[in-house]
Amino acid sequence: xxxxxxxxxxxxxxxxxxxxxxxxxxxxxxxxxxxxVQYPGEGLQLLLKATKAxxxxxxxxxxxxxxxxxxxxxLEKGSVQVSDSAVYFCALxxxxxxxxxxxxxxxxxxIA
Amino acid sequence: GAGVSQSPSNKVTEKGKDVxxxxxxxSGHTALYWYRQSLGQGLEFLIYFQGNSAxxxxxxxxxxxxxxxxxxxxxxxTIQRTQQEDSAVYLCASSGSGRHTDTQYFGPGTRLTxx
Numbered sequence: 352x353x354x355x356x357x358x359x360x361x362x363x364x365x366x367x368x369x370x371x372x373x374x375x376x377x378x379x380x381x382x383x384x385x386x387x388v389q390y391p392g393e394g395l396q397l398l399l400k401a402t403k404a405x406x407x408x409x410x411x412x413x414x415x416x417x418x419x420x421x422x423x424x425x426l427e428k429g430s431v432q433v434s435d436s437a438v439y440f441c442a443l444x445x446x447x448x449x450x451x452x453x454x455x456x457x458x459x460x461x462i463a
Numbered sequence: 464g465a466g467v468s469q470s471p472s473n474k475v476t477e478k479g480k481d482v483x484x485x486x487x488x489x490s491g492h493t494a495l496y497w498y499r500q501s502l503g504q505g506l507e508f509l510i511y512f513q514g515n516s517a518x519x520x521x522x523x524x525x526x527x528x529x530x531x532x533x534x535x536x537x538x539x540x541t542i543q544r545t546q547q548e549d550s551a552v553y554l555c556a557s558s559g560s561g562r563h564t565d566t567q568y569f570g571p572g573t574r575l576t577x578x
Contacts, residue, residue, distance in 0.1 A: 392571070444563050455504055
């Protein structure tokens with residue numbers, strides 16, 4: 352079946368540090384991949400997505416590249432800010448009428 | 464415009480009681496999802512409504528769980544005879560069309576605690 356595995360948190364970084372949150376997936380075919388973010392006290396919101404291999408999604412300084420050869424969609428940011436503190440969810444959609452499959456989420460805390 | 468709203472924001476109930484959770488999607492959105500977020504777990508899909516089609520109930524964990532969507536807008540998730548393992552945050556999301564790849568807009572959730 353389809354599944355998403357994220358690195359376990361929490362991740363604590365100092366401001367301006369480099370961020371990587373690993374995400375790997377299991378799926379047949381060519382799924383679409385997503386990163387959602389949940390800021391404290393708010394609902395999840397789409398951060399970025401990629402729909403085919405080698406695509407790079409980007410938004411708010413975050414990037415993730417769809418790597419089919421490693422079945423990965425790692426989230427990166429070159430210089431994190433305190434305001435990036437949130438829970439990040441990797442998700443995939445495969446073919447047909449199946450809903451999104453979400454990972455367990457990774458909590459990021461950025462300290463000044 | 465207004466986003467997805469959910470009520471109540473918090474609900475504490477006793478084991479065995481029934482609870483109703485409400486979701487108001489973004490106006491005009493045809494698709495509506497319910498998820499459950501348990502401590503240390505990811506988002507668990509529960510049920511999906513799309514327009515007037517029969518809902519996809521494949522994620523409901525037991526027959527104590529049910530949901531309806533009236534008039535293609537507001538949705539209510541009902542949990543009967545609540546158990547302690549039902550304690551979780553229940554999230555609602557809506558999207559503009561029936562495609563699962565469309566951006567989903569989430570509400571803030573209802574935190575349910577079953578004592």
